[in-house]
Amino acid sequence: MLRPRSALLTSLDALMALDDTRGGHEGLERAALAGAAEALEKQKLRATQRIRLRLFSVAADYTATAAWSALDARQGDRAYALLGKALYLAGMAQDPVAEMRVWNSYAMLARQRGEHTEAVDSAQAAQATPITKRDPFFASLAHARAAIGHSDLGDRQAAIRSLGYAQEALEKAELEQPRPSWMAFYGPAELTAMTAIVRDRIGNPAEAEAASHKALGSIPLHFRRNRALATTRLALAQLHQRDVDQACATASGVFELMKGSPLPGRMRSLLGDYYRDLITLAPDAAVAREWGDRYRAAWRRD
Incomplete structure:
Protein backbone atom coordinates (compact mmCIF):
# COMPACT_ATOMS: atom_id res chain seq x y z
CA MET A 1 0.00 0.00 0.00
CA LEU A 2 1.29 3.44 -0.90
CA ARG A 3 1.76 5.87 1.94
CA PRO A 4 -0.21 9.12 1.93
CA ARG A 5 1.53 12.15 0.49
CA SER A 6 2.09 13.66 3.95
CA ALA A 7 4.01 10.54 4.96
CA LEU A 8 6.16 10.88 1.85
CA LEU A 9 7.02 14.44 2.84
CA THR A 10 7.78 13.42 6.41
CA SER A 11 10.15 10.73 5.18
CA LEU A 12 11.85 13.26 2.92
CA ASP A 13 12.43 15.58 5.88
CA ALA A 14 13.92 12.65 7.81
CA LEU A 15 16.35 11.97 4.96
CA MET A 16 17.46 15.60 4.95
CA ALA A 17 18.06 15.42 8.71
CA LEU A 18 20.21 12.31 8.16
CA ASP A 19 22.18 14.15 5.50
CA ASP A 20 22.78 17.08 7.88
CA THR A 21 24.36 14.71 10.39
CA ARG A 22 26.15 12.11 8.33
CA GLY A 23 26.37 13.42 4.76
CA GLY A 24 25.74 11.66 1.49
CA HIS A 25 25.97 7.87 1.34
CA GLU A 26 24.49 4.95 -0.57
CA GLY A 27 21.77 4.17 1.95
CA LEU A 28 20.44 7.70 1.80
CA GLU A 29 20.51 7.66 -1.99
CA ARG A 30 18.62 4.35 -2.17
CA ALA A 31 15.97 5.58 0.27
CA ALA A 32 15.51 8.79 -1.71
CA LEU A 33 15.11 6.93 -4.99
CA ALA A 34 12.56 4.62 -3.37
CA GLY A 35 10.60 7.66 -2.24
CA ALA A 36 10.70 9.11 -5.76
CA ALA A 37 9.46 5.83 -7.23
CA GLU A 38 6.61 5.71 -4.73
CA ALA A 39 5.52 9.27 -5.52
CA LEU A 40 5.59 8.55 -9.26
CA GLU A 41 3.60 5.36 -8.80
CA LYS A 42 1.02 7.25 -6.78
CA GLN A 43 0.59 9.97 -9.40
CA LYS A 44 -0.32 7.31 -11.98
CA LEU A 45 -3.50 6.61 -10.05
CA ARG A 46 -6.59 8.55 -10.97
CA ALA A 47 -6.31 11.89 -9.21
CA THR A 48 -6.81 15.58 -9.84
CA GLN A 49 -4.25 17.49 -11.87
CA ARG A 50 -3.30 19.50 -8.80
CA ILE A 51 -2.46 16.36 -6.84
CA ARG A 52 -0.54 14.87 -9.78
CA LEU A 53 1.58 18.04 -10.05
CA ARG A 54 2.26 17.92 -6.33
CA LEU A 55 3.35 14.30 -6.54
CA PHE A 56 5.66 15.11 -9.44
CA SER A 57 7.09 17.81 -7.18
CA VAL A 58 7.64 15.32 -4.36
CA ALA A 59 9.32 12.93 -6.81
CA ALA A 60 11.56 15.77 -8.02
CA ASP A 61 12.59 16.55 -4.45
CA TYR A 62 13.34 12.93 -3.65
CA THR A 63 15.38 12.56 -6.85
CA ALA A 64 17.25 15.78 -6.13
CA THR A 65 18.00 14.41 -2.65
CA ALA A 66 19.42 11.24 -4.20
CA ALA A 67 21.49 13.38 -6.57
CA TRP A 68 22.75 15.48 -3.68
CA SER A 69 23.73 12.35 -1.77
CA ALA A 70 25.73 11.14 -4.77
CA LEU A 71 27.33 14.57 -5.12
CA ASP A 72 28.33 14.67 -1.46
CA ALA A 73 29.79 11.19 -1.85
CA ARG A 74 31.73 12.46 -4.91
CA GLN A 75 29.97 10.07 -7.27
CA GLY A 76 29.89 12.68 -10.01
CA ASP A 77 28.54 10.68 -12.95
CA ARG A 78 25.67 9.30 -10.90
CA ALA A 79 24.90 12.73 -9.48
CA TYR A 80 24.82 14.23 -12.97
CA ALA A 81 22.39 11.61 -14.25
CA LEU A 82 20.12 12.01 -11.24
CA LEU A 83 20.12 15.80 -11.54
CA GLY A 84 18.91 15.44 -15.12
CA LYS A 85 16.00 13.31 -13.92
CA ALA A 86 15.24 15.73 -11.11
CA LEU A 87 15.18 18.69 -13.50
CA TYR A 88 12.77 16.81 -15.78
CA LEU A 89 10.47 16.03 -12.85
CA ALA A 90 10.64 19.62 -11.63
CA GLY A 91 9.49 20.72 -15.07
CA MET A 92 6.66 18.18 -15.04
CA ALA A 93 5.67 19.51 -11.62
CA GLN A 94 5.91 23.14 -12.72
CA ASP A 95 7.86 23.60 -9.50
CA PRO A 96 10.34 26.52 -9.55
CA VAL A 97 11.65 25.67 -6.05
CA ALA A 98 12.69 22.18 -7.13
CA GLU A 99 14.15 23.63 -10.31
CA MET A 100 16.21 26.12 -8.31
CA ARG A 101 17.40 23.30 -6.06
CA VAL A 102 18.63 21.30 -9.04
CA TRP A 103 20.53 24.23 -10.56
CA ASN A 104 22.16 24.90 -7.21
CA SER A 105 23.36 21.29 -7.13
CA TYR A 106 24.51 21.50 -10.75
CA ALA A 107 26.70 24.47 -9.74
CA MET A 108 28.22 22.45 -6.92
CA LEU A 109 28.82 19.44 -9.14
CA ALA A 110 30.46 21.57 -11.82
CA ARG A 111 32.81 23.00 -9.21
CA GLN A 112 33.59 19.51 -7.99
CA ARG A 113 34.57 18.61 -11.55
CA GLY A 114 36.70 21.72 -12.00
CA GLU A 115 34.26 23.15 -14.56
CA HIS A 116 34.17 26.62 -13.06
CA THR A 117 32.58 28.47 -15.99
CA GLU A 118 29.75 25.92 -15.97
CA ALA A 119 29.44 26.38 -12.20
CA VAL A 120 28.82 30.10 -12.71
CA ASP A 121 26.38 29.39 -15.54
CA SER A 122 24.45 26.97 -13.32
CA ALA A 123 24.35 29.48 -10.46
CA GLN A 124 23.00 32.08 -12.87
CA ALA A 125 20.36 29.59 -14.05
CA ALA A 126 19.38 29.21 -10.39
CA GLN A 127 19.13 33.00 -10.14
CA ALA A 128 16.77 33.02 -13.15
CA THR A 129 14.20 30.66 -11.62
CA PRO A 130 10.92 32.37 -10.65
CA ILE A 131 11.24 31.54 -6.95
CA THR A 132 14.22 33.92 -6.59
CA LYS A 133 11.98 36.81 -7.66
CA ARG A 134 9.36 35.89 -5.06
CA ASP A 135 11.67 34.98 -2.18
CA PRO A 136 15.05 36.73 -1.75
CA PHE A 137 16.18 33.88 0.51
CA PHE A 138 16.56 31.65 -2.55
CA ALA A 139 18.14 34.49 -4.52
CA SER A 140 20.76 34.88 -1.80
CA LEU A 141 21.85 31.25 -2.10
CA ALA A 142 22.06 31.51 -5.89
CA HIS A 143 24.23 34.63 -5.68
CA ALA A 144 26.47 33.03 -3.06
CA ARG A 145 26.92 30.01 -5.31
CA ALA A 146 27.88 32.33 -8.16
CA ALA A 147 30.40 34.07 -5.91
CA ILE A 148 32.20 30.77 -5.32
CA GLY A 149 32.27 30.09 -9.05
CA HIS A 150 33.71 33.52 -9.81
CA SER A 151 36.36 33.06 -7.12
CA ASP A 152 37.40 29.75 -8.64
CA LEU A 153 37.80 31.52 -11.97
CA GLY A 154 39.99 34.15 -10.30
CA ASP A 155 37.50 36.94 -10.95
CA ARG A 156 37.88 38.80 -7.68
CA GLN A 157 35.58 41.70 -8.56
CA ALA A 158 32.72 39.48 -9.71
CA ALA A 159 33.10 37.25 -6.64
CA ILE A 160 32.91 40.16 -4.20
CA ARG A 161 30.01 41.69 -6.13
CA SER A 162 28.05 38.41 -5.97
CA LEU A 163 28.72 38.13 -2.23
CA GLY A 164 27.27 41.61 -1.86
CA TYR A 165 24.15 40.62 -3.79
CA ALA A 166 23.82 37.51 -1.61
CA GLN A 167 24.04 39.56 1.58
CA GLU A 168 21.57 42.18 0.33
CA ALA A 169 19.06 39.51 -0.66
CA LEU A 170 19.39 37.72 2.68
CA GLU A 171 18.76 40.96 4.56
CA LYS A 172 15.48 41.32 2.65
CA ALA A 173 14.35 37.75 3.32
CA GLU A 174 11.92 36.71 6.03
CA LEU A 175 14.09 34.12 7.73
CA GLU A 176 11.25 32.52 9.70
CA GLN A 177 9.10 31.88 6.64
CA PRO A 178 8.40 28.15 6.10
CA ARG A 179 10.58 26.62 3.37
CA PRO A 180 11.50 23.10 2.19
CA SER A 181 13.70 21.10 4.54
CA TRP A 182 16.56 21.02 2.01
CA MET A 183 16.97 24.79 2.51
CA ALA A 184 17.30 24.49 6.29
CA PHE A 185 21.09 24.59 6.02
CA TYR A 186 21.12 28.08 4.53
CA GLY A 187 21.05 31.38 6.35
CA PRO A 188 23.50 33.95 7.75
CA ALA A 189 25.82 31.27 9.15
CA GLU A 190 26.08 29.34 5.88
CA LEU A 191 26.55 32.53 3.85
CA THR A 192 29.44 33.39 6.18
CA ALA A 193 30.91 29.92 5.61
CA MET A 194 30.60 30.40 1.84
CA THR A 195 32.20 33.82 2.20
CA ALA A 196 35.19 32.10 3.81
CA ILE A 197 35.58 29.90 0.73
CA VAL A 198 35.48 32.92 -1.58
CA ARG A 199 37.90 34.97 0.51
CA ASP A 200 40.45 32.15 0.64
CA ARG A 201 40.17 31.54 -3.10
CA ILE A 202 40.78 35.21 -3.96
CA GLY A 203 43.83 35.40 -1.73
CA ASN A 204 42.46 36.80 1.54
CA PRO A 205 43.18 33.97 4.00
CA ALA A 206 43.03 36.22 7.08
CA GLU A 207 39.51 37.34 6.15
CA ALA A 208 38.65 33.73 5.33
CA GLU A 209 39.81 32.67 8.80
CA ALA A 210 37.68 35.35 10.45
CA ALA A 211 34.65 34.32 8.41
CA SER A 212 35.17 30.65 9.28
CA HIS A 213 35.35 31.42 12.99
CA LYS A 214 32.17 33.47 12.72
CA ALA A 215 30.41 30.71 10.81
CA LEU A 216 31.39 28.05 13.33
CA GLY A 217 30.04 30.25 16.08
CA SER A 218 26.58 30.13 14.55
CA ILE A 219 26.14 26.97 12.45
Missing part, protein backbone atom coordinates in the same frame (compact mmCIF):
# COMPACT_ATOMS: atom_id res chain seq x y z
CA PRO A 220 23.69 24.84 14.49
CA LEU A 221 25.27 21.83 16.18
CA HIS A 222 23.00 19.34 14.41
CA PHE A 223 24.51 20.37 11.05
CA ARG A 224 27.47 18.20 11.87
CA ARG A 225 28.67 17.68 8.30
CA ASN A 226 28.54 21.42 7.53
CA ARG A 227 30.39 22.24 10.74
CA ALA A 228 33.11 19.74 9.79
CA LEU A 229 33.43 21.29 6.33
CA ALA A 230 33.66 24.78 7.83
CA THR A 231 36.32 23.50 10.21
CA THR A 232 38.35 22.17 7.28
CA ARG A 233 38.01 25.54 5.56
CA LEU A 234 39.25 27.21 8.73
CA ALA A 235 42.29 24.92 8.73
CA LEU A 236 43.00 25.80 5.10
CA ALA A 237 42.78 29.54 5.83
CA GLN A 238 45.19 29.14 8.76
CA LEU A 239 47.55 27.06 6.65
CA HIS A 240 47.54 29.65 3.86
CA GLN A 241 48.79 32.13 6.46
CA ARG A 242 51.61 29.67 7.29
CA ASP A 243 50.20 28.98 10.77
CA VAL A 244 51.00 25.30 10.37
CA ASP A 245 50.68 24.14 13.99
CA GLN A 246 47.29 25.77 14.44
CA ALA A 247 46.07 24.54 11.06
CA CYS A 248 46.93 20.94 11.90
CA ALA A 249 45.21 21.21 15.28
CA THR A 250 42.12 22.62 13.59
CA ALA A 251 42.06 19.97 10.88
CA SER A 252 42.34 17.25 13.50
CA GLY A 253 39.05 18.47 14.94
CA VAL A 254 37.22 17.35 11.80
CA PHE A 255 37.67 13.70 12.73
CA GLU A 256 36.34 14.32 16.21
CA LEU A 257 33.28 16.11 14.79
CA MET A 258 32.52 13.21 12.45
CA LYS A 259 33.37 10.49 14.97
CA GLY A 260 31.16 7.45 14.52
CA SER A 261 30.35 8.09 10.85
CA PRO A 262 32.37 7.59 7.66
CA LEU A 263 33.59 10.81 6.10
CA PRO A 264 31.51 11.76 3.03
CA GLY A 265 33.51 11.80 -0.19
CA ARG A 266 33.32 15.57 -0.54
CA MET A 267 34.84 16.00 2.92
CA ARG A 268 37.56 13.44 2.25
CA SER A 269 38.44 15.33 -0.92
CA LEU A 270 38.65 18.65 0.91
CA LEU A 271 40.90 17.10 3.56
CA GLY A 272 43.01 15.76 0.72
CA ASP A 273 43.33 19.33 -0.58
CA TYR A 274 44.38 20.40 2.90
CA TYR A 275 47.03 17.71 3.14
CA ARG A 276 48.44 18.52 -0.30
CA ASP A 277 48.74 22.17 0.64
CA LEU A 278 50.26 21.17 3.97
CA ILE A 279 53.08 19.14 2.48
CA THR A 280 53.62 21.79 -0.21
CA LEU A 281 53.86 24.71 2.19
CA ALA A 282 55.58 22.92 5.09
CA PRO A 283 57.24 19.78 3.70
CA ASP A 284 59.83 19.61 6.47
CA ALA A 285 57.61 20.46 9.42
CA ALA A 286 57.38 17.67 11.98
CA VAL A 287 53.75 18.52 12.70
CA ALA A 288 52.91 18.07 9.02
CA ARG A 289 54.41 14.57 8.97
CA GLU A 290 52.70 13.69 12.24
CA TRP A 291 49.32 14.88 10.97
CA GLY A 292 49.71 12.83 7.81
CA ASP A 293 50.80 9.72 9.69
CA ARG A 294 47.93 9.99 12.16
CA TYR A 295 45.06 10.84 9.84
CA ARG A 296 45.96 9.68 6.34
CA ALA A 297 44.12 6.37 6.66
CA ALA A 298 41.06 8.03 8.20
CA TRP A 299 40.51 10.60 5.50
CA ARG A 300 41.22 8.22 2.64
CA ARG A 301 38.92 5.50 3.92
CA ASP A 302 35.70 4.95 1.96
Whole structure:
Protein backbone atom coordinates (compact mmCIF):
# COMPACT_ATOMS: atom_id res chain seq x y z
CA MET A 1 0.00 0.00 0.00
CA LEU A 2 1.29 3.44 -0.90
CA ARG A 3 1.76 5.87 1.94
CA PRO A 4 -0.21 9.12 1.93
CA ARG A 5 1.53 12.15 0.49
CA SER A 6 2.09 13.66 3.95
CA ALA A 7 4.01 10.54 4.96
CA LEU A 8 6.16 10.88 1.85
CA LEU A 9 7.02 14.44 2.84
CA THR A 10 7.78 13.42 6.41
CA SER A 11 10.15 10.73 5.18
CA LEU A 12 11.85 13.26 2.92
CA ASP A 13 12.43 15.58 5.88
CA ALA A 14 13.92 12.65 7.81
CA LEU A 15 16.35 11.97 4.96
CA MET A 16 17.46 15.60 4.95
CA ALA A 17 18.06 15.42 8.71
CA LEU A 18 20.21 12.31 8.16
CA ASP A 19 22.18 14.15 5.50
CA ASP A 20 22.78 17.08 7.88
CA THR A 21 24.36 14.71 10.39
CA ARG A 22 26.15 12.11 8.33
CA GLY A 23 26.37 13.42 4.76
CA GLY A 24 25.74 11.66 1.49
CA HIS A 25 25.97 7.87 1.34
CA GLU A 26 24.49 4.95 -0.57
CA GLY A 27 21.77 4.17 1.95
CA LEU A 28 20.44 7.70 1.80
CA GLU A 29 20.51 7.66 -1.99
CA ARG A 30 18.62 4.35 -2.17
CA ALA A 31 15.97 5.58 0.27
CA ALA A 32 15.51 8.79 -1.71
CA LEU A 33 15.11 6.93 -4.99
CA ALA A 34 12.56 4.62 -3.37
CA GLY A 35 10.60 7.66 -2.24
CA ALA A 36 10.70 9.11 -5.76
CA ALA A 37 9.46 5.83 -7.23
CA GLU A 38 6.61 5.71 -4.73
CA ALA A 39 5.52 9.27 -5.52
CA LEU A 40 5.59 8.55 -9.26
CA GLU A 41 3.60 5.36 -8.80
CA LYS A 42 1.02 7.25 -6.78
CA GLN A 43 0.59 9.97 -9.40
CA LYS A 44 -0.32 7.31 -11.98
CA LEU A 45 -3.50 6.61 -10.05
CA ARG A 46 -6.59 8.55 -10.97
CA ALA A 47 -6.31 11.89 -9.21
CA THR A 48 -6.81 15.58 -9.84
CA GLN A 49 -4.25 17.49 -11.87
CA ARG A 50 -3.30 19.50 -8.80
CA ILE A 51 -2.46 16.36 -6.84
CA ARG A 52 -0.54 14.87 -9.78
CA LEU A 53 1.58 18.04 -10.05
CA ARG A 54 2.26 17.92 -6.33
CA LEU A 55 3.35 14.30 -6.54
CA PHE A 56 5.66 15.11 -9.44
CA SER A 57 7.09 17.81 -7.18
CA VAL A 58 7.64 15.32 -4.36
CA ALA A 59 9.32 12.93 -6.81
CA ALA A 60 11.56 15.77 -8.02
CA ASP A 61 12.59 16.55 -4.45
CA TYR A 62 13.34 12.93 -3.65
CA THR A 63 15.38 12.56 -6.85
CA ALA A 64 17.25 15.78 -6.13
CA THR A 65 18.00 14.41 -2.65
CA ALA A 66 19.42 11.24 -4.20
CA ALA A 67 21.49 13.38 -6.57
CA TRP A 68 22.75 15.48 -3.68
CA SER A 69 23.73 12.35 -1.77
CA ALA A 70 25.73 11.14 -4.77
CA LEU A 71 27.33 14.57 -5.12
CA ASP A 72 28.33 14.67 -1.46
CA ALA A 73 29.79 11.19 -1.85
CA ARG A 74 31.73 12.46 -4.91
CA GLN A 75 29.97 10.07 -7.27
CA GLY A 76 29.89 12.68 -10.01
CA ASP A 77 28.54 10.68 -12.95
CA ARG A 78 25.67 9.30 -10.90
CA ALA A 79 24.90 12.73 -9.48
CA TYR A 80 24.82 14.23 -12.97
CA ALA A 81 22.39 11.61 -14.25
CA LEU A 82 20.12 12.01 -11.24
CA LEU A 83 20.12 15.80 -11.54
CA GLY A 84 18.91 15.44 -15.12
CA LYS A 85 16.00 13.31 -13.92
CA ALA A 86 15.24 15.73 -11.11
CA LEU A 87 15.18 18.69 -13.50
CA TYR A 88 12.77 16.81 -15.78
CA LEU A 89 10.47 16.03 -12.85
CA ALA A 90 10.64 19.62 -11.63
CA GLY A 91 9.49 20.72 -15.07
CA MET A 92 6.66 18.18 -15.04
CA ALA A 93 5.67 19.51 -11.62
CA GLN A 94 5.91 23.14 -12.72
CA ASP A 95 7.86 23.60 -9.50
CA PRO A 96 10.34 26.52 -9.55
CA VAL A 97 11.65 25.67 -6.05
CA ALA A 98 12.69 22.18 -7.13
CA GLU A 99 14.15 23.63 -10.31
CA MET A 100 16.21 26.12 -8.31
CA ARG A 101 17.40 23.30 -6.06
CA VAL A 102 18.63 21.30 -9.04
CA TRP A 103 20.53 24.23 -10.56
CA ASN A 104 22.16 24.90 -7.21
CA SER A 105 23.36 21.29 -7.13
CA TYR A 106 24.51 21.50 -10.75
CA ALA A 107 26.70 24.47 -9.74
CA MET A 108 28.22 22.45 -6.92
CA LEU A 109 28.82 19.44 -9.14
CA ALA A 110 30.46 21.57 -11.82
CA ARG A 111 32.81 23.00 -9.21
CA GLN A 112 33.59 19.51 -7.99
CA ARG A 113 34.57 18.61 -11.55
CA GLY A 114 36.70 21.72 -12.00
CA GLU A 115 34.26 23.15 -14.56
CA HIS A 116 34.17 26.62 -13.06
CA THR A 117 32.58 28.47 -15.99
CA GLU A 118 29.75 25.92 -15.97
CA ALA A 119 29.44 26.38 -12.20
CA VAL A 120 28.82 30.10 -12.71
CA ASP A 121 26.38 29.39 -15.54
CA SER A 122 24.45 26.97 -13.32
CA ALA A 123 24.35 29.48 -10.46
CA GLN A 124 23.00 32.08 -12.87
CA ALA A 125 20.36 29.59 -14.05
CA ALA A 126 19.38 29.21 -10.39
CA GLN A 127 19.13 33.00 -10.14
CA ALA A 128 16.77 33.02 -13.15
CA THR A 129 14.20 30.66 -11.62
CA PRO A 130 10.92 32.37 -10.65
CA ILE A 131 11.24 31.54 -6.95
CA THR A 132 14.22 33.92 -6.59
CA LYS A 133 11.98 36.81 -7.66
CA ARG A 134 9.36 35.89 -5.06
CA ASP A 135 11.67 34.98 -2.18
CA PRO A 136 15.05 36.73 -1.75
CA PHE A 137 16.18 33.88 0.51
CA PHE A 138 16.56 31.65 -2.55
CA ALA A 139 18.14 34.49 -4.52
CA SER A 140 20.76 34.88 -1.80
CA LEU A 141 21.85 31.25 -2.10
CA ALA A 142 22.06 31.51 -5.89
CA HIS A 143 24.23 34.63 -5.68
CA ALA A 144 26.47 33.03 -3.06
CA ARG A 145 26.92 30.01 -5.31
CA ALA A 146 27.88 32.33 -8.16
CA ALA A 147 30.40 34.07 -5.91
CA ILE A 148 32.20 30.77 -5.32
CA GLY A 149 32.27 30.09 -9.05
CA HIS A 150 33.71 33.52 -9.81
CA SER A 151 36.36 33.06 -7.12
CA ASP A 152 37.40 29.75 -8.64
CA LEU A 153 37.80 31.52 -11.97
CA GLY A 154 39.99 34.15 -10.30
CA ASP A 155 37.50 36.94 -10.95
CA ARG A 156 37.88 38.80 -7.68
CA GLN A 157 35.58 41.70 -8.56
CA ALA A 158 32.72 39.48 -9.71
CA ALA A 159 33.10 37.25 -6.64
CA ILE A 160 32.91 40.16 -4.20
CA ARG A 161 30.01 41.69 -6.13
CA SER A 162 28.05 38.41 -5.97
CA LEU A 163 28.72 38.13 -2.23
CA GLY A 164 27.27 41.61 -1.86
CA TYR A 165 24.15 40.62 -3.79
CA ALA A 166 23.82 37.51 -1.61
CA GLN A 167 24.04 39.56 1.58
CA GLU A 168 21.57 42.18 0.33
CA ALA A 169 19.06 39.51 -0.66
CA LEU A 170 19.39 37.72 2.68
CA GLU A 171 18.76 40.96 4.56
CA LYS A 172 15.48 41.32 2.65
CA ALA A 173 14.35 37.75 3.32
CA GLU A 174 11.92 36.71 6.03
CA LEU A 175 14.09 34.12 7.73
CA GLU A 176 11.25 32.52 9.70
CA GLN A 177 9.10 31.88 6.64
CA PRO A 178 8.40 28.15 6.10
CA ARG A 179 10.58 26.62 3.37
CA PRO A 180 11.50 23.10 2.19
CA SER A 181 13.70 21.10 4.54
CA TRP A 182 16.56 21.02 2.01
CA MET A 183 16.97 24.79 2.51
CA ALA A 184 17.30 24.49 6.29
CA PHE A 185 21.09 24.59 6.02
CA TYR A 186 21.12 28.08 4.53
CA GLY A 187 21.05 31.38 6.35
CA PRO A 188 23.50 33.95 7.75
CA ALA A 189 25.82 31.27 9.15
CA GLU A 190 26.08 29.34 5.88
CA LEU A 191 26.55 32.53 3.85
CA THR A 192 29.44 33.39 6.18
CA ALA A 193 30.91 29.92 5.61
CA MET A 194 30.60 30.40 1.84
CA THR A 195 32.20 33.82 2.20
CA ALA A 196 35.19 32.10 3.81
CA ILE A 197 35.58 29.90 0.73
CA VAL A 198 35.48 32.92 -1.58
CA ARG A 199 37.90 34.97 0.51
CA ASP A 200 40.45 32.15 0.64
CA ARG A 201 40.17 31.54 -3.10
CA ILE A 202 40.78 35.21 -3.96
CA GLY A 203 43.83 35.40 -1.73
CA ASN A 204 42.46 36.80 1.54
CA PRO A 205 43.18 33.97 4.00
CA ALA A 206 43.03 36.22 7.08
CA GLU A 207 39.51 37.34 6.15
CA ALA A 208 38.65 33.73 5.33
CA GLU A 209 39.81 32.67 8.80
CA ALA A 210 37.68 35.35 10.45
CA ALA A 211 34.65 34.32 8.41
CA SER A 212 35.17 30.65 9.28
CA HIS A 213 35.35 31.42 12.99
CA LYS A 214 32.17 33.47 12.72
CA ALA A 215 30.41 30.71 10.81
CA LEU A 216 31.39 28.05 13.33
CA GLY A 217 30.04 30.25 16.08
CA SER A 218 26.58 30.13 14.55
CA ILE A 219 26.14 26.97 12.45
CA PRO A 220 23.69 24.84 14.49
CA LEU A 221 25.27 21.83 16.18
CA HIS A 222 23.00 19.34 14.41
CA PHE A 223 24.51 20.37 11.05
CA ARG A 224 27.47 18.20 11.87
CA ARG A 225 28.67 17.68 8.30
CA ASN A 226 28.54 21.42 7.53
CA ARG A 227 30.39 22.24 10.74
CA ALA A 228 33.11 19.74 9.79
CA LEU A 229 33.43 21.29 6.33
CA ALA A 230 33.66 24.78 7.83
CA THR A 231 36.32 23.50 10.21
CA THR A 232 38.35 22.17 7.28
CA ARG A 233 38.01 25.54 5.56
CA LEU A 234 39.25 27.21 8.73
CA ALA A 235 42.29 24.92 8.73
CA LEU A 236 43.00 25.80 5.10
CA ALA A 237 42.78 29.54 5.83
CA GLN A 238 45.19 29.14 8.76
CA LEU A 239 47.55 27.06 6.65
CA HIS A 240 47.54 29.65 3.86
CA GLN A 241 48.79 32.13 6.46
CA ARG A 242 51.61 29.67 7.29
CA ASP A 243 50.20 28.98 10.77
CA VAL A 244 51.00 25.30 10.37
CA ASP A 245 50.68 24.14 13.99
CA GLN A 246 47.29 25.77 14.44
CA ALA A 247 46.07 24.54 11.06
CA CYS A 248 46.93 20.94 11.90
CA ALA A 249 45.21 21.21 15.28
CA THR A 250 42.12 22.62 13.59
CA ALA A 251 42.06 19.97 10.88
CA SER A 252 42.34 17.25 13.50
CA GLY A 253 39.05 18.47 14.94
CA VAL A 254 37.22 17.35 11.80
CA PHE A 255 37.67 13.70 12.73
CA GLU A 256 36.34 14.32 16.21
CA LEU A 257 33.28 16.11 14.79
CA MET A 258 32.52 13.21 12.45
CA LYS A 259 33.37 10.49 14.97
CA GLY A 260 31.16 7.45 14.52
CA SER A 261 30.35 8.09 10.85
CA PRO A 262 32.37 7.59 7.66
CA LEU A 263 33.59 10.81 6.10
CA PRO A 264 31.51 11.76 3.03
CA GLY A 265 33.51 11.80 -0.19
CA ARG A 266 33.32 15.57 -0.54
CA MET A 267 34.84 16.00 2.92
CA ARG A 268 37.56 13.44 2.25
CA SER A 269 38.44 15.33 -0.92
CA LEU A 270 38.65 18.65 0.91
CA LEU A 271 40.90 17.10 3.56
CA GLY A 272 43.01 15.76 0.72
CA ASP A 273 43.33 19.33 -0.58
CA TYR A 274 44.38 20.40 2.90
CA TYR A 275 47.03 17.71 3.14
CA ARG A 276 48.44 18.52 -0.30
CA ASP A 277 48.74 22.17 0.64
CA LEU A 278 50.26 21.17 3.97
CA ILE A 279 53.08 19.14 2.48
CA THR A 280 53.62 21.79 -0.21
CA LEU A 281 53.86 24.71 2.19
CA ALA A 282 55.58 22.92 5.09
CA PRO A 283 57.24 19.78 3.70
CA ASP A 284 59.83 19.61 6.47
CA ALA A 285 57.61 20.46 9.42
CA ALA A 286 57.38 17.67 11.98
CA VAL A 287 53.75 18.52 12.70
CA ALA A 288 52.91 18.07 9.02
CA ARG A 289 54.41 14.57 8.97
CA GLU A 290 52.70 13.69 12.24
CA TRP A 291 49.32 14.88 10.97
CA GLY A 292 49.71 12.83 7.81
CA ASP A 293 50.80 9.72 9.69
CA ARG A 294 47.93 9.99 12.16
CA TYR A 295 45.06 10.84 9.84
CA ARG A 296 45.96 9.68 6.34
CA ALA A 297 44.12 6.37 6.66
CA ALA A 298 41.06 8.03 8.20
CA TRP A 299 40.51 10.60 5.50
CA ARG A 300 41.22 8.22 2.64
CA ARG A 301 38.92 5.50 3.92
CA ASP A 302 35.70 4.95 1.96
